Amino acid sequence: MRRKLVIRFHLETNAVSWVSADAVAEGPATLKTGSLAEAAMLAQGAKVNVIVPACDVLLTSVTLPATNRRRMLSALPFALEDQLVDDVSELHFAVGQRDKSGLVSAAVVALSRMHHWMSRLHEAGLQPDLLLPDTLALPYVEGEWTLLLEDAG
Secondary structure (H helix, E strand, C coil), X not given: CCXXXXXXXXXXXXXXXXXXXXXXXXXCCCCEEECHHHHHCXXXXXXXXXXXXXXXXXXXXXXXXXXXXXXXXXXXXXXXXXXXXXXXXXXXXXXXXXXXXXXXXXXXXXXXXXXXXXXXXXXXXXXXXXXXEHHHHCCCCCCCCCCCCCCCC
């Protein structure tokens, strides 16, 4: 199993936090904060997951008739068009899983924001395997709350 590097972008700052996790890690992983270049030094051979601020990502769900993933992605912008303020041509869409009731989960982010994140990653020599909003990085246990408490400073 590949080692995993998790990088988290912070709001309105160029600093990032990261943790390098191994499937057979010896002891707890240590969270570090610094530049993206520092985090990139650990990326060789690792699966790179990037956590982005949830305030930049709309998480929603929609009913889509198509079962083919490519067709669902093509239909998604138009299925959500009436719920969005921005023009669909200025947005990036990601299709999630279909639930038991037929709703398909989706994530929407401004293309300018996505380009900003990707250009920062590429400049640091990183090719992410996954980008996800920080709300989806928290563990989920049905019927329970999960909170993330951070220092204000």
